[in-house]
Amino acid sequence: MDEVTFRSGTVLSDVHLYTPNQRHLMVRLNGAGQPVFQSQFKLLWSQDSQMDSGAEGGGYRHVHTQESPPAGPSGPGSPPGSGYSLEGFSVQARADSTGQEGACAQLDEDGDLDVVRRPRAASDTDPAEPQRDKVHPTILTQEEEDFLEARAPESCPQSIIKIEHTMATPLEDVGKQVWQGALFLADYILFRRDLFQGRTVLELGAGTGFASIVAATMAQTVYCTDVGADLLAMCQQNIALNTHLAAAGGGVVKVRELDWLKDKLCTDPEVPFSWSEEDISDLYDHTTVLFAAEVFYDDDLTDALFRTLCQLSRRLKNACTALLSVEKRFNFTLRHLDVTCEAYDHFRSSLHALEKLSDGKLRFVVEPVEASFPQLLIYERIQHLELWKIIAEPIT
Ligand SMILES: C[S@@+](CC[C@H](N)C(=O)[O-])C[C@H]1O[C@@H](n2cnc3c(N)ncnc32)[C@H](O)[C@@H]1O
Structure with missing residues (x-):
């Protein structure tokens, strides 16, 4: 593909925004006619220690991480992602030789000011700071794919996660992209092996399935859930591309539909991607961890997700831990005449409400997780990526 012109309302992939267009390997068109690309995400772990089991953080190479300045205005309320097209604008995905796109501003339909975040260029780096690593995953050309396939016997397949994804989608299809919060959550999953090893776990709003694939390197069963047949098929394809990772740890990933807006799991x-009665019994009897990345961009969906979390916690036989990653995104709106992060604020007030919830049976303990755990995936760990832990435990 030489050049892609994105329609208005298109959400561009945050993780892939910095990459020059000509290196993308388009593998097919999906059911909605969107180009699907394949990327490789490298896990920077040490080969000899990766199969160690045991305590938190054991056996990984610690990768130097840096904080970048706060992300500029963007967001899914506004959609997630740092780049998206403006009403009436065409934004070219191709970065120029410095990887820099022109920053521009425009009012949206409601009169809010939309400002496109300018990706950092190499020239922005403070000379006092150490040189940054590349912040994007490897995106393959066909030749590179052939080359890597040829080298497969020497390379370590346990360190590569292959993901099919889109790079530009309408808001309703944002799950087909990989979000930074999924990489951030995956890092924590790898750090907290003790929570995942041999367990049954459930991901909500899994999108491409990235975090579920990482969880499956340790967990016994991962229920990887989302909505929409096209998205779930893409997710299933990603699970299939990475079975070697799950198999190494003995894990199974089951892709299932779980819609936060519905009270019941579909058993038809x-x-x-419907549920069997055995799946449902296994889910309720054995699940101890729930997790979700980047699912807080619409207040109604946030409310629905918190309802689902409560409902699941009550139905599970065991106490459970929920891990939620979120990127705090800012927008300048004319309505407020200020920079706000409404979707994030709604998420925080939902956490607060959860803590106050009391049905006499279950208590929810909410705590932020410090982002000091090792970084094993390549992405920009900005300070606005946050992780929250909720422990749902019976009141004795
Ligand atoms: C921004 S994407 C994040 C995807 C993935 N977790 C990641 O971080 O790469 C939000 C996800 O929430 C899912 N979602 C939205 N509404 C949903 C609903 N009602 N029930 C279940 N999942 C939903 C979307 O399909 C999408 O996969």
């Missing part, structure tokens, strides 16, 4: 065998 005619419906793709």
Whole structure:
């Protein structure tokens, strides 16, 4: 593909925004006619220690991480992602030789000021700071894919996660991209092996399935859930591309539909990705960890997700831990005449409400997780990436 012109309302992939267009390997068109690309995400762990089990953080190479300045205005309320097209604008995905796109501003339909965040260029680096690593995953050309395939016997397949994804989608399809919060959450999953080793776990709003694939390197069963047959099929394809990772730890990933807006799990065998009665019993009897990345961009969906979390916690036989990653995104709006982060604020007030919730049976303990755990995936760990832990435990 020489050049992609994105329609208005398109959400561009945050993780891939910095990459020059000509290096993308388009593998197919999906059911909605969107180009699907394949990327490789490298895990920077040490080969000899990766299969160690045991305590938190054991056996990984600690990768130097840096904080970048706060992200500029963007966000899914506004959609997630640092780049998205403006009403009436075409934004070219191709970065120039410095990887820099022109920054521009425009009012949206409601009169809010939309400002496109300018990606950092190499020339922005403070000379006093150490040189940054590349902040994007490897995106393959066909030749590179052939080359890597040829080298497969020497390379370590346990350190590569292959993901099919889109790079530009309408807001309703944002799950087809990989979000930084998924990489951030995956880092924590790798750090907290003790929570995942041999367990049954459930991901909500899994999108491409990235975090579930990482969890499956340790967990016994991962229920990887989202909505929409096209997205779930893409997710299933990613699970299939990475079975060697799950198999190494003995884990199984089951892709299932779980819609936060519905009270019941679909058990109709005619419906793709529906649940069997055995799945449901296994889920309720054995699940001890719930996790979700980057699912707080619309207040109604946030409310629905918190309802689902409560409902699941009550149905699970065991006490459970929920891990939620979120990127605090800012928007300048004319309505407030200020920079605000409304979706994030709503998320925080939902956490607060959860802590206050009392049904006499279950208590929810909420705490932030300090972002000091090792970084094993390549992405920009900005200070606005946050992780929250919720422990749901019976009141004795
Ligand atoms: C921004 S994407 C994040 C995807 C993935 N967790 C990641 O971080 O790469 C938000 C996800 O929430 C899912 N989602 C939205 N509404 C949902 C609903 N009602 N029930 C279940 N999942 C939903 C979307 O399909 C999408 O996969």
